Amino acid sequence: MAAERPPLPPFTEETALLKVRAAEDAWNTRDPARVVLAYTEDSEWRNRDLFLRGHEEIVEFLTAKWERELGYRLRKELWAYTGNRIAVRFEYEYHDTAGQWFRAYGNENWEFDANGLMRRRYASINDLAVAPEERRIAV
Template identity: 80%
Template sequence: MLPPFTEETARLKVQLAEDAWNSKDPARVALAYAEDSEWRNRDVFLDGRDEIVGFLTGKWERELGYRLLKELWAYTGDRIAVRFEYEYHDTEGQWFRAYGNENWEFDERGLMRRRYAGINELPITADERRVAV
C-alpha cells in the first residue's frame, strides 16, 4: 500500500503491522521500515533497520508471551496514527499491559520512514489479561 492512504489502505496497513509484530520476528517487522527509518520508542531513539532489529530482538527476549492489538486512529496523505495495547510477562511471571500511540510517516514506496511511539505500562495480574493469546 502506497500513500496517499484511503481508510481501507490505512486499516490494512495497521492490520499488517499488528500481524508482523505478533510474529515476534524482528527481521520480518523491520522489512516494513525504510533502511534509514527513524524511531522513538519511549526514551529510545533508533536509526535504521539494523538498530530496529537489535531493539526488537532484545524486546522479545524480555517480553514473554507478547500479544499486541493495534487500532487505526487517523490517517492523511502519507501519515497514519495508531492506538495500541499489548500484554506480556517477564521471566518471573509478572504480567504487564502497555498502552500507547504511534505516529507513522511513510515514503513513496510505502515503507515507514518515521515511527514515534509514546507508551505507558502497568503491572497486571494474569486474571486481568484481556489481549487474546
C-alpha cells in the first residue's frame, strides 16, 4: 500500500491551505530527499522548459537547482482548489555565485492521487534580477 500524505483529497479551503503550507515548508529546507516524499514514484513535472518523471529525476533536478540558486527562500499562496487539484502562485528569491539576487514569480498546477501524493506538477516561472535592497523575502 502506498504511503499517505495528509491532507487527502477532496480538498477544502482549509486542507488546501495546509497542503500549500506543507509544500512551502518542505521546499524551504532545500533538501531534495525530503521534498520528493510528497510526490508519487512516477510523478510528472513540467518546470519551465524541463519535463521530469519520477523520484530520481526530481531529486537530480532539485539538487542541481539548489546548488546554483543560493540563499533560496520561497513563499506560496493558494490560488484555487477543487477535488484533487490545487493551483498556487509563488515567488522565491535566490542569488547566484556572483552575488546577483533574483526573484522568481510563477504559478503551479498540482494534481494529487487518493493518498495525497502529488502525481502532476506543472510550473510556469519567470525570473527578475533585483538589487539586494529590493529583496522582499527574509532569510
